[in-house]
Amino acid sequence: MSIKKAIFPAAGLGTRFLPATKSSPKEMLPLVDKPMIQYVVEEAVSSGIEHITIITGRGKRAIEDFFDISFELEHELEKRGKHNILKQMQLIPNMANICYIRQKEPLGLGHAILIAKDLIGNEPFAVLLGDDIIDAEVPCLKQMIDIYNRYKCSVIAVQKVDDDISKYGVIQPRYLEKNIYQVLDMVEKPRPDEAPSNLAIIGRYILTPELFDILKNIKKDRTGEIQLTNGLKELVKRQAIYACEFTGKRYDAGSKIGFLQATVEFALKSQDVGKEFAQYLAGLQLTTPNKKKNKKSIQNPE
Numbered sequence: 001m002s003i004k005k006a007i008f009p010a011a012g013l014g015t016r017f018l019p020a021t022k023s024s025p026k027e028m029l030p031l032v033d034k035p036m037i038q039y040v041v042e043e044a045v046s047s048g049i050e051h052i053t054i055i056t057g058r059g060k061r062a063i064e065d066f067f068d069i070s071f072e073l074e075h076e077l078e079k080r081g082k083h084n085i086l087k088q089m090q091l092i093p094n095m096a097n098i099c100y101i102r103q104k105e106p107l108g109l110g111h112a113i114l115i116a117k118d119l120i121g122n123e124p125f126a127v128l129l130g131d132d133i134i135d136a137e138v139p140c141l142k143q144m145i146d147i148y149n150r151y152k153c154s155v156i157a158v159q160k161v162d163d164d165i166s167k168y169g170v171i172q173p174r175y176l177e178k179n180i181y182q183v184l185d186m187v188e189k190p191r192p193d194e195a196p197s198n199l200a201i202i203g204r205y206i207l208t209p210e211l212f213d214i215l216k217n218i219k220k221d222r223t224g225e226i227q228l229t230n231g232l233k234e235l236v237k238r239q240a241i242y243a244c245e246f247t248g249k250r251y252d253a254g255s256k257i258g259f260l261q262a263t264v265e266f267a268l269k270s271q272d273v274g275k276e277f278a279q280y281l282a283g284l285q286l287t288t289p290n291k292k293k294n295k296k297s298i299q300n301p302e
């Protein structure tokens with residue numbers, strides 16, 4: 001069975017971006033001129049996904065409006081003869097068949113996936129986390145679907161991480177072939193000395209429907225959440241899970257620094273402003289407080 005359905009958990013509060021996210025969803029923060037969620041939907045659609053279920057929560061209506069038709073805007077753009085941007089606006093509501101489910105309580109990623117069970121049914125599906133923006137020649141999800149099509153088992157995306165391993169789920173891998181590992185076990189956010197490897201789970205998953213039954217019975221962790229990683233730990237005891245060390249650059253756009261890195265690099269690639277922005281950056285005198293200190297100590301050696 002091919003992978004046609006995907007779940008996008010988007011119910012999080014986005015506290016790291018407050019106050020910007022006080023009254024608008026984190027998923028709608030723009031990277032240059034597109035909201036973050038559009039990049040991830042585009043990745044899914046160009047990987048062959050046709051049906052998307054977005055898990056929302058309170059204060060997330062702007063996401064629904066974004067993927068809807070805006071008659072007034074389209075009418076106005078038509079009237080003003082702005083045909084190019086009008087065409088772009090008309091593509092957005094037709095990208096995929098999108099449904100929404102509200103996650104009424106913040107019960108974690110595992111719970112967000114579980115509430116989409118009825119819309120997914122008994123077939124393998126993808127999960128994409130909107131904080132992870134991946135710039136790749138072949139979309140990351142497509143790389144994973146190619147592995148799914150060969151092995152017909154769950155596939156999770158991983159990347160080697162040198163710092164901050166404790167921010168991720170981490171796999172215990174067995175090397176299979178270039179960029180593919182079998183997952184023997186995994187740990188959610190381990191202490192650095194307890195991490196089973198440096199292969200961190202990145203927010204792209206292809207999962208078999210057996211996971212739903214497991215998630216139903218998973219206990220909440222000490223923060224009161226149902227962790228997806230705990231569900232996967234159980235799934236791997238019953239069936240194979242492979243890990244795909246994808247090719248591409250991943251930005252942690254859920255953190256301020258990752259968001260800024262993505263903004264700068266996407267702006268540099270933009271056809272619209274890239275050249276001008278590069279010139280602007282080249283003209284900046286980049287100094288940090290630390291560097292200034294070093295300079296001083298070179299000028300005035302003890």
Ligand code: G1P
Nearest residue numbers: 132167168169200201202203229
């Ligand atoms: C989630 C997962 C974690 C994964 C990470 C990737 O954590 O629980 O296993 O490594 O996404 O971004 P979160 O960042 O939501 O805390």
